[in-house]
Amino acid sequence: MxxxxxxxxxxxxxxxxxxxxxxxxxxxxxxxxxxxxxxxxxxxxxxxxxxxSSQFAVDVAENWQSEFLQFFLYIFVTVWLVQRGSPESKNPREAGVESDERQKVDAHAAEDSPAWAAARGWRTALFSRSLGLIMGALFLLSWLAQSIAGLSAYNADQLADLSDPVSWTGYVTSADFWNRSLQNWQSEFLAVAAMAVFSIYLRQRGSPESKPVGESHSATGIEG
Missing domain, CATH: 1.20.5 (Single alpha-helices involved in coiled-coils or other helix-helix interfaces)
Known part of the structure; x- marks a missing residue:
C-alpha cells in the first residue's frame, strides 16, 4: 500500500x-x-x-469544461507554437509533430513501447493523438452537461419570474450561457500564459514544471 x-x-x-x-x-x-x-x-x-439539482450541476460543469478546454488547446498548440525560454515549450527547432525516430513509433518503437506505437496504420495514428482527443472529448461532454444543466436552471428562473422558458438552442445562444462560459475561459487562458512567461525567469527547485535553478533564462524546453 x-x-x-x-x-x-x-x-x-x-x-x-x-x-x-x-x-x-x-x-x-x-x-x-x-x-x-x-x-x-x-x-x-x-x-x-x-x-x-441543476444549479449544482451547472456550477460544476461550467468549471470542468473550461479546464478540459485549457488542456485540449495547450496539448495541441504546443505541437507548433513555442515560447523561447519556457520549460512549458518545446525547443523552437523541434516545432511540429517530430520524426518517427524521435517519437519512437512504427519501426522505431522500443521493446517497452506501448503496443499501438508499433502497430502502424490507424492504431498508431490514433494513439499518437489520443491525449489531445480525450481532452477534447471531455471538454465537449462537460460543455454538453453544462448546457443541459444550465438550461434547466435558467428555465426554472424564467418560470419563477413568470417568463417563458427557452429551448436548448435558445439557451446555448443566450448571453447567460456565454457569460458563464467566457468568464471561466478567460481565467484559464490567463493562467496558461502567465505560467509560460513566468517560468522563463522564475524557478521552483525540484519541480518538473520549472527549469533547473541554475539554467539560463534563454534555455527552452528544459525541465528540472
Whole structure:
C-alpha cells in the first residue's frame, strides 16, 4: 500500500482535494441557494436535494469544461507554437509533430513501447493523438452537461419570474450561457500564459514544471 501511495501520490493528492473542494462547494452552495429561496419566497432544500439539482450541476460543469478546454488547446498548440525560454515549450527547432525516430513509433518503437506505437496504420495514428482527443472529448461532454444543466436552471428562473422558458438552442445562444462560459475561459487562458512567461525567469527547485535553478533564462524546453 505504501508503495502504491508513493507511486501515485500526485494523482491521489489532486483527487483528494477535488473531493474536498466539491464537498465545500456543495455545503456553501446549498446555503447560498437557500438564502435566495428565502428572499424570493421559495422553499428551502436539503443538501441531498441540492446535490441533484441543476444549479449544482451547472456550477460544476461550467468549471470542468473550461479546464478540459485549457488542456485540449495547450496539448495541441504546443505541437507548433513555442515560447523561447519556457520549460512549458518545446525547443523552437523541434516545432511540429517530430520524426518517427524521435517519437519512437512504427519501426522505431522500443521493446517497452506501448503496443499501438508499433502497430502502424490507424492504431498508431490514433494513439499518437489520443491525449489531445480525450481532452477534447471531455471538454465537449462537460460543455454538453453544462448546457443541459444550465438550461434547466435558467428555465426554472424564467418560470419563477413568470417568463417563458427557452429551448436548448435558445439557451446555448443566450448571453447567460456565454457569460458563464467566457468568464471561466478567460481565467484559464490567463493562467496558461502567465505560467509560460513566468517560468522563463522564475524557478521552483525540484519541480518538473520549472527549469533547473541554475539554467539560463534563454534555455527552452528544459525541465528540472
Amino acid at each position: 505504501r508503495r502504491f501511495l508513493r507511486s501515485n501520490g500526485l494523482t491521489l493528492f489532486f483527487l483528494l482535494i477535488l473531493v474536498l473542494a466539491l464537498a465545500g462547494q456543495a455545503v456553501s452552495g446549498v446555503y447560498v441557494f437557500n438564502d435566495r429561496q428565502l428572499t424570493s419566497g421559495g422553499a428551502q432544500v436539503s443538501l441531498a436535494h441540492y446535490l441533484t
